[in-house]
Amino acid sequence: MNYWLMKNEPEDYNIDDLARDKVEPWDGIRNYQVRNMIRDDMKNGDLAFFYHSNCDVPGIYGLMTICKEAYVDHTAFDKKAKYYDPKSKKDAPRWLMVDVKFKKKFKKIVTLKDLKSYKELSNMRVVQRGNRLSITKIEKKEWDFIINLTK
DNA sequence: GCCAACGTTGGC
Protein backbone atom coordinates (compact mmCIF):
# COMPACT_ATOMS: atom_id res chain seq x y z
CA MET A 1 0.00 0.00 0.00
CA ASN A 2 1.40 3.36 -1.10
CA TYR A 3 0.49 6.94 -0.31
CA TRP A 4 0.63 9.73 -2.88
CA LEU A 5 0.14 13.42 -3.38
CA MET A 6 -1.31 14.35 -6.77
CA LYS A 7 -1.38 17.93 -8.00
CA ASN A 8 -3.82 19.48 -10.35
CA GLU A 9 -4.83 22.98 -11.29
CA PRO A 10 -8.35 23.42 -9.91
CA GLU A 11 -9.33 25.55 -12.89
CA ASP A 12 -8.88 22.45 -15.03
CA TYR A 13 -10.18 19.81 -12.65
CA ASN A 14 -10.78 20.00 -8.92
CA ILE A 15 -12.05 18.05 -5.95
CA ASP A 16 -15.66 19.09 -6.59
CA ASP A 17 -15.43 17.82 -10.15
CA LEU A 18 -14.18 14.48 -8.85
CA ALA A 19 -16.91 14.36 -6.19
CA ARG A 20 -19.41 14.70 -9.03
CA ASP A 21 -17.76 12.28 -11.47
CA LYS A 22 -16.73 9.68 -8.83
CA VAL A 23 -14.12 8.13 -11.12
CA GLU A 24 -11.82 9.99 -13.48
CA PRO A 25 -8.76 9.21 -15.61
CA TRP A 26 -5.76 11.19 -14.36
CA ASP A 27 -4.44 12.09 -17.79
CA GLY A 28 -1.88 14.59 -19.04
CA ILE A 29 1.21 13.30 -17.25
CA ARG A 30 4.11 14.38 -19.47
CA ASN A 31 7.09 13.87 -17.19
CA TYR A 32 9.20 10.72 -17.29
CA GLN A 33 9.88 10.53 -13.55
CA VAL A 34 6.19 10.72 -12.81
CA ARG A 35 5.31 8.27 -15.56
CA ASN A 36 7.79 5.73 -14.22
CA MET A 37 6.38 6.07 -10.72
CA ILE A 38 2.81 5.47 -11.77
CA ARG A 39 3.91 2.61 -14.02
CA ASP A 40 6.08 0.83 -11.45
CA ASP A 41 4.72 1.73 -8.04
CA MET A 42 1.12 2.85 -8.20
CA LYS A 43 -1.29 0.04 -7.31
CA ASN A 44 -5.02 -0.47 -7.02
CA GLY A 45 -6.18 0.62 -3.60
CA ASP A 46 -3.35 3.08 -3.02
CA LEU A 47 -4.46 6.30 -1.36
CA ALA A 48 -3.77 9.77 -2.72
CA PHE A 49 -4.30 13.36 -1.62
CA PHE A 50 -5.87 15.70 -4.17
CA TYR A 51 -3.71 18.85 -4.19
CA HIS A 52 -4.80 22.08 -5.84
CA SER A 53 -1.88 23.93 -7.41
CA ASN A 54 -1.40 27.25 -9.15
CA CYS A 55 -4.42 28.83 -7.47
CA ASP A 56 -5.39 31.24 -4.70
CA VAL A 57 -4.94 28.77 -1.88
CA PRO A 58 -2.66 25.89 -2.85
CA GLY A 59 -3.12 22.85 -0.64
CA ILE A 60 -4.74 19.49 -0.02
CA TYR A 61 -8.48 19.49 -0.57
CA GLY A 62 -9.45 15.83 -0.30
CA LEU A 63 -8.49 12.25 -0.87
CA MET A 64 -9.06 9.48 -3.36
CA THR A 65 -8.03 5.93 -4.18
CA ILE A 66 -6.32 4.51 -7.23
CA CYS A 67 -8.89 2.29 -8.93
CA LYS A 68 -7.18 1.44 -12.23
CA GLU A 69 -3.46 0.89 -12.64
CA ALA A 70 -1.36 2.50 -15.36
CA TYR A 71 -2.64 2.25 -18.94
CA VAL A 72 -2.08 4.16 -22.17
CA ASP A 73 -2.90 7.87 -22.06
CA HIS A 74 -4.73 8.18 -25.36
CA THR A 75 -5.05 11.97 -25.01
CA ALA A 76 -1.41 12.17 -26.14
CA PHE A 77 -2.61 11.07 -29.61
CA ASP A 78 -5.33 13.70 -29.81
CA LYS A 79 -4.23 16.81 -31.70
CA LYS A 80 -6.91 18.86 -29.97
CA ALA A 81 -6.00 17.76 -26.47
CA LYS A 82 -4.20 20.14 -24.17
CA TYR A 83 -1.35 17.71 -23.66
CA TYR A 84 -1.09 16.37 -27.21
CA ASP A 85 2.35 14.89 -27.83
CA PRO A 86 3.21 14.20 -31.48
CA LYS A 87 6.09 12.01 -30.37
CA SER A 88 3.85 9.53 -28.63
CA LYS A 89 2.85 7.04 -31.34
CA LYS A 90 0.01 4.58 -31.13
CA ASP A 91 2.36 1.65 -31.70
CA ALA A 92 4.79 2.98 -29.09
CA PRO A 93 2.83 5.00 -26.55
CA ARG A 94 4.97 7.21 -24.42
CA TRP A 95 2.53 8.27 -21.71
CA LEU A 96 0.38 6.50 -19.15
CA MET A 97 -2.41 7.39 -16.79
CA VAL A 98 -4.35 5.84 -13.91
CA ASP A 99 -7.96 6.16 -12.80
CA VAL A 100 -8.78 7.70 -9.45
CA LYS A 101 -11.93 7.32 -7.39
CA PHE A 102 -13.34 10.02 -5.15
CA LYS A 103 -13.26 9.25 -1.47
CA LYS A 104 -13.48 12.44 0.58
CA LYS A 105 -13.50 16.21 0.40
CA PHE A 106 -11.98 17.73 3.51
CA LYS A 107 -14.10 20.08 5.60
CA LYS A 108 -10.82 21.49 6.82
CA ILE A 109 -8.29 21.82 4.02
CA VAL A 110 -4.56 21.62 4.63
CA THR A 111 -2.88 24.51 2.86
CA LEU A 112 0.65 24.58 1.52
CA LYS A 113 1.35 27.13 4.24
CA ASP A 114 0.19 24.57 6.82
CA LEU A 115 2.36 21.86 5.27
CA LYS A 116 5.38 24.13 5.46
CA SER A 117 4.81 24.94 9.11
CA TYR A 118 5.40 21.45 10.53
CA LYS A 119 8.89 19.98 10.79
CA GLU A 120 7.30 16.51 10.65
CA LEU A 121 6.44 17.26 7.01
CA SER A 122 9.66 18.95 5.96
CA ASN A 123 10.81 15.96 3.89
CA MET A 124 7.79 16.12 1.61
CA ARG A 125 8.71 17.09 -1.93
CA VAL A 126 5.78 19.45 -2.19
CA VAL A 127 7.20 21.80 0.47
CA GLN A 128 10.64 21.83 -1.08
CA ARG A 129 11.79 24.55 -3.36
CA GLY A 130 11.83 23.90 -7.05
CA ASN A 131 9.88 20.68 -6.89
CA ARG A 132 8.11 20.16 -10.18
CA LEU A 133 6.76 16.64 -9.93
CA SER A 134 2.98 16.57 -10.24
CA ILE A 135 2.80 13.27 -8.36
CA THR A 136 4.98 12.44 -5.37
CA LYS A 137 5.09 9.53 -3.00
CA ILE A 138 4.64 10.29 0.67
CA GLU A 139 5.28 8.35 3.87
CA LYS A 140 2.54 6.73 5.90
CA LYS A 141 3.51 8.82 8.91
CA GLU A 142 3.21 11.98 6.81
CA TRP A 143 -0.15 10.78 5.51
CA ASP A 144 -1.40 10.12 9.05
CA PHE A 145 -0.09 13.45 10.30
CA ILE A 146 -1.92 15.32 7.55
CA ILE A 147 -5.14 13.36 8.10
CA ASN A 148 -5.01 14.52 11.71
CA LEU A 149 -4.80 18.14 10.58
CA THR A 150 -8.13 17.78 8.79
CA LYS A 151 -9.96 16.76 11.95
C1' DG B 1 27.74 13.69 -24.53
C1' DC B 2 27.83 18.68 -23.53
C1' DC B 3 25.34 22.63 -22.73
C1' DA B 4 22.80 26.88 -24.21
C1' DA B 5 18.31 28.01 -25.33
C1' DC B 6 13.82 27.36 -24.57
C1' DG B 7 9.40 25.99 -22.40
C1' DT B 8 6.84 24.90 -18.29
C1' DT B 9 5.65 24.82 -13.45
C1' DG B 10 3.80 26.94 -9.71
C1' DG B 11 4.32 29.96 -5.60
C1' DC B 12 3.97 34.53 -4.69
Add this chain to the structure above:
DNA sequence: GCCAACGTTGGC
Protein backbone atom coordinates in the same frame (compact mmCIF):
# COMPACT_ATOMS: atom_id res chain seq x y z
C1' DG C 1 2.16 38.89 -14.11
C1' DC C 2 6.81 37.87 -12.42
C1' DC C 3 10.42 34.90 -12.14
C1' DA C 4 13.26 31.06 -10.05
C1' DA C 5 13.87 26.41 -10.78
C1' DC C 6 14.03 22.70 -13.49
C1' DG C 7 13.23 19.43 -17.59
C1' DT C 8 13.75 18.91 -22.47
C1' DT C 9 15.56 19.82 -26.95
C1' DG C 10 18.78 20.00 -30.42
C1' DG C 11 23.11 21.78 -32.52
C1' DC C 12 27.68 20.75 -32.34
